[in-house]
Amino acid sequence: EAGVTQSPTHLIKTRGQQVTLRCSPISGHTSVYWYQQALGLGLQFLLWYDEGEERNRGNFPPRFSGRQFPNYSSELNVNALELEDSALYLCASIWGPEAFFGQGTRLTVV
Amino acid sequence: AQSVTQLDSQVPVFEEAPVELRCNYSSSVSVYLFWYVQYPNQGLQLLLKYLSGSTLVKSINGFEAEFNKSQTSFHLRKPSVHISDTAEYFCAVSVKTSYDKVIFGPGTSLSVIP
Numbered sequence: 318e319a320g321v322t323q324s325p326t327h328l329i330k331t332r333g334q335q336v337t338l339r340c341s342p343i344s345g346h347t348s349v350y351w352y353q354q355a356l357g358l359g360l361q362f363l364l365w366y367d368e369g370e371e372r373n374r375g376n377f378p379p380r381f382s383g384r385q386f387p388n389y390s391s392e393l394n395v396n397a398l399e400l401e402d403s404a405l406y407l408c409a410s411i412w413g414p415e416a417f418f419g420q421g422t423r424l425t426v427v
Numbered sequence: 428a429q430s431v432t433q434l435d436s437q438v439p440v441f442e443e444a445p446v447e448l449r450c451n452y453s454s455s456v457s458v459y460l461f462w463y464v465q466y467p468n469q470g471l472q473l474l475l476k477y478l479s480g481s482t483l484v485k486s487i488n489g490f491e492a493e494f495n496k497s498q499t500s501f502h503l504r505k506p507s508v509h510i511s512d513t514a515e516y517f518c519a520v521s522v523k524t525s526y527d528k529v530i531f532g533p534g535t536s537l538s539v540i541p
Contacts, residue, residue, distance in 0.1 A: 359517075365528055381488040407470055409471075414478065416471075416519075416521075418471040
C-alpha cells in the first residue's frame with residue numbers, strides 16, 4: 318500500500334511569488350491535514366480538508382489556502398511568499414484519530 | 428482547547444544509557460496520545476500510540492510509553508539508546524470526541540552520544 322506522497326520534495330522561490338504544493342493521501346483516506354514546520358517552531362497546524370471541504374484552519378493569513386479534489390488529493394497554495402514562509406510543509410493522511418505523514422516539501426524563499 | 432507540553436527541548440544521552448522524554452497534555456475530554464519520530468530531512472513516523480486498553484504501549488524498536496491519566500502524562504522511555512535513535516520526537520494528542528486536528532508538542536531533540 319502506497320503511503321502519503323508529496324510533491325515536489327524541494328522548492329526554491331523568490332519573495333512575492335506563488336507556490337503550489339501537492340499531496341496524495343493513502344488510498345481510502347478522505348481527510349488531509351497540512352502542517353508548517355519552520356525552523357525551531359515545531360509543527361503548526363495549517364488546514365484540514367475532509368470529503369472535499371475545508372473543515373478547519375490554523376492561525377495563518379488568507380494567502381495560505383488550499384483545496385481537496387474528488388480523488389481526495391490536496392493542494393496547498395501560498396501567495397505573495399515571504400521569507401518567513403521558508404519551512405518544511407507536511408501533509409498528513411487521516412484515518413480515525415491517526416495521522417500518517419508524507420516526507421514533506423522543503424520550501425525555501427529567497 | 429487541548430495542548431501538549433514537552434518540557435525538554437534537547438536531551439543529550441550516551442549510547443546504551445536509558446532515556447525518558449517527557450510529555451504532558453491538557454484536555455477537558457478524553458484523548459488519544461501519540462509519539463512521532465522525525466529523522467533529519469524526513470517526515471514524521473508514528474512511533475507508538477495509546478487509543479484504549481493497556482496504559483503501557485510499546486514500539487518495535489524498544490521504546491515504550493505509559494499513559495497516566497491522573498498526571499495527564501505520556502512519557503516516552505527506552506532502557507538503552509542507540510546512535511540511530513538520534514532524532515526529533517514529538518508528542519501529540521487528538522480528542523476522542525472530534526477528529527478536529529492532531530495537536531503536537533514542540534518536540535524534543537534526542538542526541539545520542541557515542
